[in-house]
């Protein structure tokens with residue numbers, strides 16, 4: 001919620017000021033070159049930095065007896081005024097020690113003067129100055145709201161400068177450059193605001209008053225040498241704004257030193273300080289603001305200001321690009337929600353998820369389906385709905401995007417009046433610890449609705465990977481019978497990168513539940529890990545069928561249930577030893593054996609045991625593993641018994657728990673989980689990883705049970721463990 005308050009403020013401020021801000025930034029960049037170009041003039045002498053008034057004033061007075069004043073500008077050029085030795089007017093840049101003339105002040109550059117006028121007042125006098133001041137203040141607010149957004153995005157002040165997760169170009173650089181130029185922009189905004197406030201008298205800047213001199217007590221003894229006066233020795237030229245020389249040699253005439261912080265009157269004969277006034281804070285702040293806002297005091301700072309002003313222009317561009325992308329992704333619908341059979345509900349903060357969801361929507365419309373796409377926050381009762389597809393990103397600390405924040409409460413408020421299939425597709429990034437947490441939460445919430453039946457298991461897409469998206473589309477299409485052409489280039493193309501696999505064994509038995517195992521030898525060099533998927537193309541067209549892989553003794557082992565008229569299972573069933581098939585291995589990284597888990601609990605039913613057979617047989621590091629597997633009857637388990645008992649003997653699996661649903665006690669795997677609830681909750685608390693593979697029905701049962709176990713015994717929802725990678729699932 002707070003993210004949207006900051007975001008809307010940031011946007012509203014930017015929209016209301018972007019025209020003036022553009023003008024101020026462009027003129028600001030140009031003006032930053034003024035101090036740089038001035039500093040390039042050869043009027044600054046090498047000996048400036050260490051020079052004190054004791055070194056310069058007596059020397060100058062000797063060279064120019066009628067000198068009246070020297071002033072030091074922001075470029076450290078020393079300008080002398082008065083009359084020279086020949087009685088001519090003196091108005092020149094000089095070397096402060098030798099008095100040598102190094103240049104004469106020229107006319108101010110007209111172009112810079114014109115740009116300065118535009119920058120300060122838009123040539124509109126006081127009205128213009130007011131708007132420019134207001135723009136500086138708005139920039140200050142934009143900077144503050146932008147900082148709050150970065151803090152939220154980075155999850156805390158401490159992580160402010162940690163790595164930024166890669167996003168689209170505009171977004172990534174909006175944040176990256178925002179962090180980089182935050183301080184200079186803050187300084188520009190603050191100093192600009194301050195200068196405007198003082199200009200309009202809203203900050204009281206008192207007139208500078210010269211020190212009061214008691215002329216009656218002015219002494220003319222002891223006579224000292226100006227080069228030995230303490231005040232001259234202690235004052236560096238770089239601290240001086242100007243020095244007025246005494247008008248005559250009388251003791252009543254004195255030096256007036258206008259320094260950066262005070263004004264001092266000095267007796268020209270004794271060197272005594274006759275009077276002193278400190279400048280008020282408001283004057284010092286005005287000078288500091290001028291130094292900081294114009295860059296006049298330092299060429300390097302002037303370049304930093306130019307960089308910051310250029311960044312402001314980039315922020316205006318990238319900010320609008322982000323906003324248009326967000327707005328542009330809101331879809332128009334052909335059918336109303338109330339008349340649609342397919343409801344696509346989207347959770348998206350920055351719009352990219354909308355792009356994917358719209359591809360699904362358009363695909364359904366093309367297939368002549370009545371489909372409707374809207375935000376998750378618009379969830380309500382959908383009288384005609386047959387399918388609800390939730391497509392959502394995750395934000396914040398595993399939270400819902402803003403347009404999905406109300407989904408949980410709306411879901412309870414508006415139960416559907418009839419059965420509806422649902423499926424959830426999560427978009428997220430492994431750069432965040434709570435990967436796709438909100439999608440998991442949405443999936444669990446839906447699973448608890450009596451009217452909701454899962455069509456396929458939840459899928460996640462990391463960093464908008466199109467292949468992972470296509471995988472979901474394929475799975476959804478298979479179950480719904482509607483071919484989704486979400487990625488035409490992927491779908492229409494003939495399957496590519498297929499390689500040969502040789503059939504080494506096929507048990508194509510007459511098991512009563514129709515399951516059989518098939519072993520395939522991959523070509524040398526083929527990378528494959530238990531938990532990956534084997535994609536086969538039985539009809540040599542786009543139709544793809546996926547099977548979970550277990551790697552046992554270097555061979556791929558698939559467990560398959562023969563389906564009546566099953567395209568894939570029928571094809572595999574008919575294979576003979578030595579046959580060669582073309583297929584490809586799809587990396588399914590989210591379902592690999594966890595490398596670092598203190599314990600792994602594997603839960604499967606039926607052919608879902610396939611990846612676990614491989615994982616256990618490869619568990620050479622002997623990570624503690626418990627297997628819970630369910631079958632219809634003992635005969636099905638017997639196919640794996642030898643292998644599993646070998647694993648147990650080798651210490652690769654610590655417990656094997658088998659349930660049979662049609663024999664003996666007629667148990668499901670969830671009954672075994674319920675029996676061991678305490679041990680499972682304990683393991684979760686200690687960081688164990690639960691892996692589920694098998695049917696969606698089993699998954700629904702087990703997840704419901706795990707939710708109860710987890711919230712009652714660990715005090716955390718199961719979605720917490722899901723989003724922390726402690727519950728991995730690959731169900732179909």
Ligand SMILES: Cc1cc2nc3c(=O)[nH]c(=O)nc-3n(C[C@H](O)[C@H](O)[C@H](O)COP(=O)(O)O)c2cc1C
Nearest residue numbers: 348349350351352353393394398428429432435436
């Ligand atoms: C500030 C921020 C926080 C995010 N937090 C998470 C997170 O906790 N978990 C996750 O899986 N992805 C997270 N993401 C990644 C987004 O969910 C992902 O980039 C998604 O594709 C963005 O979709 P959208 O453009 O529709 O908003 C985050 C992204 C951002 C910018």
